Structures are given as C-alpha cells and as structure tokens.
Amino acid sequence: MTKRNIENMIRNYIKDIVGYDPVKHPDSIKENNTSITEIIKLNGNENPYGTSPKISSSLNNYPIHIYPDPHQNKIRQKLAKHVGADILPSQIIAGAGSDEIIELLLKLFINPQDEIIIPEPTFGMYRFFSAISQAKIINIPRNEQFDVNIDTTIANINDKTKMIFLCSPNNPTGNLISISDTKKILETGIITIIDEAYYEFAGSESSVIKLTTQYDNLIILRTFSKWAGLAALRIGYGIMSQILVNYLLSIKTPYNINIVAENAMLLALEDKNFLMDRIQNIIDERDNFIAELKHISFIKPYPSHANFVLCEFESSTVANKLNLYLQQNGIFIRTYPNQKRLESFLRISIGTSDQMKFLLAKIKEFKHIK
Ligand SMILES: Cc1ncc(COP(=O)(O)O)c(C=O)c1O
The missing domain is CATH 3.40.640.10 (Type I PLP-dependent aspartate aminotransferase-like (Major domain))
Structure with missing residues (x-):
C-alpha cells in the first residue's frame, strides 16, 4: 500500500482558514523582551484586580x-x-x-x-x-x-x-x-x-x-x-x-x-456586590482616562460602555510608534495590524488606578518625544 500524505487528508477549506489572532500571554511577552521585568497587561480586556479572594x-x-x-x-x-x-x-x-x-x-x-x-x-x-x-x-x-x-x-x-x-x-x-x-x-x-x-x-x-x-x-x-x-x-x-x-x-x-x-x-x-464595586472602580478609571486623553492632541478616544477604550491616531505610523514605546515600558495593548479599518487604532483595556497613572504618564511622555 502506498503511504498517504496526512496533510492531504485534511478538508481543503480548513487549509484556507486564517486563525484567530489572540492576545499575547505574559510568558511569551517576557520570552521576546528579556529586558522587561514587570508587565502591565492591558491587551485582553481582563479584570486587573483578579477575582474575589473568596474564590481564589x-x-x-x-x-x-x-x-x-x-x-x-x-x-x-x-x-x-x-x-x-x-x-x-x-x-x-x-x-x-x-x-x-x-x-x-x-x-x-x-x-x-x-x-x-x-x-x-x-x-x-x-x-x-x-x-x-x-x-x-x-x-x-x-x-x-x-x-x-x-x-x-x-x-x-x-x-x-x-x-x-x-x-x-x-x-x-x-x-x-x-x-x-x-x-x-x-x-x-x-x-x-x-x-x-x-x-x-x-x-x-x-x-x-x-x-x-x-x-x-x-x-x-x-x-x-x-x-x-x-x-x-x-x-x-x-x-x-x-x-x-x-x-x-x-x-x-x-x-x-x-x-x-x-x-x-x-x-x-x-x-456579586464585592465584584460589582470593582466594576465601578473600572468604570470610574475608564471615564477619567477618556477625559485625560481628550487633552492630548494626537489621540482621539472613542466613548466606551465597556472596560476598554478605542483610540484613533492620525496614522498607523503614530499608533505603531506609541504601541512600541508603551511596550518598551512594559505596557501591552491591543493592535489591529490585519484589519485595514483599524490600522491607525489601538484598544486599551482599563487597568488598576496605579497602572492607568503609569500608562497616562508614558503616553504624555511620548507626546514630547514624538
Ligand atoms: C465580545 C466578546 N464576546 C465574547 C468574548 C469571549 O468571552 P469568553 O472568555 O467567555 O469566551 C470576548 C472576549 O474577549 C468578547 O470580547
């Protein structure tokens, strides 16, 4: 019997599927950026506080x-x-x-x-x-x-x-x-x-x-x-x-x-009450973040009803540069390199108050060195 090629047995249409582009896990971020010691993960719309201590x-x-x-x-x-x-x-x-x-x-x-x-x-x-x-x-x-x-x-x-x-x-x-x-x-x-x-x-x-x-x-x-x-x-x-x-x-x-x-x-x-109180913190942080971003000339934040903010830039070059600058400072946010309409956008998940202060400081710093 001739040996069959295992890949040829896969359904054809599956071979054309472009996989989902998931957010990077902190381990792989660290592997590729050995100089980074602390990661601020704002790329997955996760809850920055973790869960309730009763659960953990x-x-x-x-x-x-x-x-x-x-x-x-x-x-x-x-x-x-x-x-x-x-x-x-x-x-x-x-x-x-x-x-x-x-x-x-x-x-x-x-x-x-x-x-x-x-x-x-x-x-x-x-x-x-x-x-x-x-x-x-x-x-x-x-x-x-x-x-x-x-x-x-x-x-x-x-x-x-x-x-x-x-x-x-x-x-x-x-x-x-x-x-x-x-x-x-x-x-x-x-x-x-x-x-x-x-x-x-x-x-x-x-x-x-x-x-x-x-x-x-x-x-x-x-x-x-x-x-x-x-x-x-x-x-x-x-x-x-x-x-x-x-x-x-x-x-x-x-x-x-x-x-x-x-x-x-x-x-x-x-x-639930404990967790919903934290949601209120996140909402307050979000609204505060959007208000602060409105004072920064090169960013256009969109209104948000969620735990993230979509930000628009004058070009994909500016968006990419800011993303890179934030990465160099350990801050990871969501980019959309494969979506034409979102090339000059970045999505930032809302973190803890300290994380957001650090992030804002870095965004303002970037403005000066742009
Ligand atoms: C709009 C939307 N729906 C569903 C999900 C997936 O949620 P789950 O973790 O429950 O699969 C996400 C996660 O990012 C999401 O943004």
Missing part, C-alpha cells in the same frame, strides 16, 4: 475526581436567578466561555454557504467560527461612529441569511446597539445573537434581556471572564428559547463546565 482561596476544595454535572442543573438555576427578567433555568446554557456557545450555535444552525452577517469591526471570533463552519460571511461595515448600519443590514438579508452577530457593548469600539435597532433586526426573523460580554460595565438598561419573551430568534451571550475576573477558568452562558437550549445541551460535550469553573462561578454570584 477555595480553589483546592473541589471533588476533582468525579465528572461534573452534564446537565448543569445547579449552574442554570443560579444563573436564572442572577439574570432575573423572568428567565427560567431551562432558557440558559453554560459554556466553556461564551466562545463555546458561539461555536455550538454555529454547529446547530449553519450549513455550508449559509450567510452570516457580521457588522465589522467587531469581535474576531464571530468571523473565525463562521469560517470554520463554512458559512459565507457578509460584512456590513459599521458607520463612522461604529454604529450598525441597520437599513443596509436589513437590505442585505435574503433567503440564505441565517444569522447576525451584534455585540453590545461592541468590542473593540465600546458602543451599544439600541433596543429599537435590535428590534428592527429581530423583526426580520433571522437568528440574532446579541453578545453582552461587557454588559456589566454598561449597566442593566443597556441589555436587551427584556425582549426574550417576545422573540424566539433572540440569543443573548454573557460571560464571567470580564466582570468576575474568571477568564482563565472559561465560563460563560447563553440565554435563549428553551427549545434551542435543549438542542445545544444535546450536542455539547457532556462535561463542558469543569468543577473548578462551576464553583468559582457560584462563588462569584455570592460575592
């Missing part, structure tokens, strides 16, 4: 020798109570991060060549998972202020359109989609995914949760990665019709939520 101190008390509950009963009950708005446990499913829910939804709905509308710029994972599911991606570019072009979006919906991803607050632009615009999209009947990963920073009024009773094509995504500081444990959830939850439960891997993540999530809900 209880991490070694779990029964890690038995499989976790595949039906997520306790998790779903507690989440329903947390979410409110008359949402039932049967309308909730938890995932290993909201990323997993996105992947499961595409598995559930998408046939090759189905169309998925993604108003860009937005969170890169929508495009990544859509490409893997062999969907046709329809990008309806956001307008000057990065709002979704509702009329153009609706005009582009046809028989092949299955789904739309709307992120609110949008990553990386920080703006919200209004409830009335969301309704216009929902009225078209396509599957409408509203990603509320940053909703805790925007306030409950920003959420479209109230619409769940009216629209069975509405799916809301949330996560514990940002507000609760649990990014590494991977826990997020989706809120949708009971029918969809049942399908997703039937196609997910049985033990998708590990016991440590489950318990951390439950403790985060118990310690």
Whole structure:
C-alpha cells in the first residue's frame, strides 16, 4: 500500500482558514523582551484586580475526581436567578466561555454557504467560527461612529441569511446597539445573537434581556471572564428559547463546565456586590482616562460602555510608534495590524488606578518625544 500524505487528508477549506489572532500571554511577552521585568497587561480586556479572594482561596476544595454535572442543573438555576427578567433555568446554557456557545450555535444552525452577517469591526471570533463552519460571511461595515448600519443590514438579508452577530457593548469600539435597532433586526426573523460580554460595565438598561419573551430568534451571550475576573477558568452562558437550549445541551460535550469553573462561578454570584464595586472602580478609571486623553492632541478616544477604550491616531505610523514605546515600558495593548479599518487604532483595556497613572504618564511622555 502506498503511504498517504496526512496533510492531504485534511478538508481543503480548513487549509484556507486564517486563525484567530489572540492576545499575547505574559510568558511569551517576557520570552521576546528579556529586558522587561514587570508587565502591565492591558491587551485582553481582563479584570486587573483578579477575582474575589473568596474564590481564589477555595480553589483546592473541589471533588476533582468525579465528572461534573452534564446537565448543569445547579449552574442554570443560579444563573436564572442572577439574570432575573423572568428567565427560567431551562432558557440558559453554560459554556466553556461564551466562545463555546458561539461555536455550538454555529454547529446547530449553519450549513455550508449559509450567510452570516457580521457588522465589522467587531469581535474576531464571530468571523473565525463562521469560517470554520463554512458559512459565507457578509460584512456590513459599521458607520463612522461604529454604529450598525441597520437599513443596509436589513437590505442585505435574503433567503440564505441565517444569522447576525451584534455585540453590545461592541468590542473593540465600546458602543451599544439600541433596543429599537435590535428590534428592527429581530423583526426580520433571522437568528440574532446579541453578545453582552461587557454588559456589566454598561449597566442593566443597556441589555436587551427584556425582549426574550417576545422573540424566539433572540440569543443573548454573557460571560464571567470580564466582570468576575474568571477568564482563565472559561465560563460563560447563553440565554435563549428553551427549545434551542435543549438542542445545544444535546450536542455539547457532556462535561463542558469543569468543577473548578462551576464553583468559582457560584462563588462569584455570592460575592456579586464585592465584584460589582470593582466594576465601578473600572468604570470610574475608564471615564477619567477618556477625559485625560481628550487633552492630548494626537489621540482621539472613542466613548466606551465597556472596560476598554478605542483610540484613533492620525496614522498607523503614530499608533505603531506609541504601541512600541508603551511596550518598551512594559505596557501591552491591543493592535489591529490585519484589519485595514483599524490600522491607525489601538484598544486599551482599563487597568488598576496605579497602572492607568503609569500608562497616562508614558503616553504624555511620548507626546514630547514624538
Ligand atoms: C465580545 C466578546 N464576546 C465574547 C468574548 C469571549 O468571552 P469568553 O472568555 O467567555 O469566551 C470576548 C472576549 O474577549 C468578547 O470580547
């Protein structure tokens, strides 16, 4: 028998997929910048304070020798109570991060060549998972202020359109989609995914949760990665019709939520007030940061309802130079070298008060040596 080439057996379309461009981990940053001793990591929209001490101190008390509950009963009950708005446990499913829910939804709905509308710029994972599911991606570019072009979006919906991803607050632009615009999209009947990963920073009024009773094509995504500081444990959830939850439960891997993540999530809900106080700190830091940036001539900060600020520069050269200067000082922020529209932009996650003071000082210093 002739020996087969293992790579030739891979499905062709997979070979063309451009992988997601994830943020750099501190270990790899240190490896490539040996002179840097302390890293200020502001490139991943993580929580600069970490999680609640109650969670970190209880991490070694779990029964890690038995499989976790595949039906997520306790998790779903507690989440329903947390979410409110008359949402039932049967309308909730938890995932290993909201990323997993996105992947499961595409598995559930998408046939090759189905169309998925993604108003860009937005969170890169929508495009990544859509490409893997062999969907046709329809990008309806956001307008000057990065709002979704509702009329153009609706005009582009046809028989092949299955789904739309709307992120609110949008990553990386920080703006919200209004409830009335969301309704216009929902009225078209396509599957409408509203990603509320940053909703805790925007306030409950920003959420479209109230619409769940009216629209069975509405799916809301949330996560514990940002507000609760649990990014590494991977826990997020989706809120949708009971029918969809049942399908997703039937196609997910049985033990998708590990016991440590489950318990951390439950403790985060118990310690909600403590964590939400920190969110207020982050919001205050963000508003203060934006106010300070407005006095700096070469930066245009965009308003933000999340835990990051998108900043525009007169050219990609200035943005790149500032990014490099901050890196040399141990500060790592998000750049968009592969997205034409965002080449002269940088996204800065909000850190602790001390980190933001240091960052501002460095930005001001850069101004003098520009
Ligand atoms: C808009 C948005 N949705 C989802 C996620 C992923 O969250 P998780 O950590 O729950 O997978 C992120 C993470 O950056 C995000 O920005």
